Amino acid sequence: MCRNIKTLFNFDPPATDDEIEAASLQFVRKLSGFNSPSKLNREAFQRAVQDVASAARVLIDSLVTTADPRDREIEAERARARSASRFAAPPYKPASLE
Numbered sequence: 001m002c003r004n005i006k007t008l009f010n011f012d013p014p015a016t017d018d019e020i021e022a023a024s025l026q027f028v029r030k031l032s033g034f035n036s037p038s039k040l041n042r043e044a045f046q047r048a049v050q051d052v053a054s055a056a057r058v059l060i061d062s063l064v065t066t067a068d069p070r071d072r073e074i075e076a077e078r079a080r081a082r083s084a085s086r087f088a089a090p091p092y093k094p095a096s097l098e
Contacts, residue, residue, distance in 0.1 A: 009060050012069035017053075020060070024052035 005023045008015035028048045029035055037045040 008056070009063050010065050010067060010069050011072055011075075013072075015060055017057070020056050021049065021053045024049050024056055027052055 005026050006019075008019055008023060028045060032041075032045060032048070034041065034045065
């Protein structure tokens with residue numbers, strides 16, 4: 001679940017509120033163990049998502065760097081390449097016939 005949380009700092013254009021909320025939702029899901037909370041827990045779950053999103057926005061807006069902002073398309077292509085090499089099927093080797 002947490003693998004889906006992406007780095008949001010130092011991108012051009014900057015992270016949107018929707019991206020921060022999506023990462024916050026994944027984080028709260030991981031912490032709580034709920035993908036979808038019960039009616040009794042829904043309010044606490046949503047409040048936690050909002051609190052985490054608020055803290056994440058403050059963090060991202062407060063961080064500084066001297067590095068150039070990363071390009072989203074280039075980073076997405078790198079992630080696709082890593083995924084393709086990671087999940088590629090091994091080459092087929094037929095069993096030897098003796």
